Amino acid sequence: xxxxxxxxxxxxxxxxxxxxxxxxxxxxxxxxxxxxxxxxxxxxxxxxxxxxxxxxxxxxxxxxxxxxxxxxxxxxxxxxxxxxxxxxx
Numbered sequence: 001x002x003x004x005x006x007x008x009x010x011x012x013x014x015x016x017x018x019x020x021x022x023x024x025x026x027x028x029x030x031x032x033x034x035x036x037x038x039x040x041x042x043x044x045x046x047x048x049x050x051x052x053x054x055x056x057x058x059x060x061x062x063x064x065x066x067x068x069x070x071x072x073x074x075x076x077x078x079x080x081x082x083x084x085x086x087x088x089x
Contacts, residue, residue, distance in 0.1 A: 002089070023062050023063065024062060024063040024064070024065060025057065025062060025063070025064050025065070025084045025085055026065045026067060026082070026083045026084050026085075027050075027053055027064055027065065027066045027067065027083065027084065027085045027086070027087050028067055028069040028074045028077055028078065028082075028083035028085070028086050028087075028088070029045060029049065029050065029066055029067070029068065029069065029074075029086070029087050029088040030068070030069060030070060030071040030074065030088045030089075031045050031047070031068040032071075033047075033088070033089035034047060035047050035048055036048050036049045036088075036089035037049050037050060037068075037087075037088060037089060039068060043068075045066040045067070045068050049087050049088070049089065050066045050087075053066065053085075053087055054066070067083065069083070071088065074086050074088065
């Protein structure tokens with residue numbers, strides 16, 4: 001159920017006109033929810049959600065940059081335009 005909600009939210013954000021004009025999306029996620037989001041040995045985000053977002057971006061023809069952001073700062077960053085999408089379990 002959570003995956004379906006997440007997919008619906010990502011799909012809606014990708015279909016808006018601003019999203020269609022972008023070549024790169026910056027995704028904010030809190031990498032403390034394995035296996036959905038976590039950090040690899042090089043401190044880079046990985047997991048089901050990050051892999052899925054990157055695959056969707058590739059299929060749609062744009063780049064996805066996933067950033068590890070603490071949960072308490074995620075929505076402030078979206079409000080100020082630092083991130084385009086929040087995808088965090």
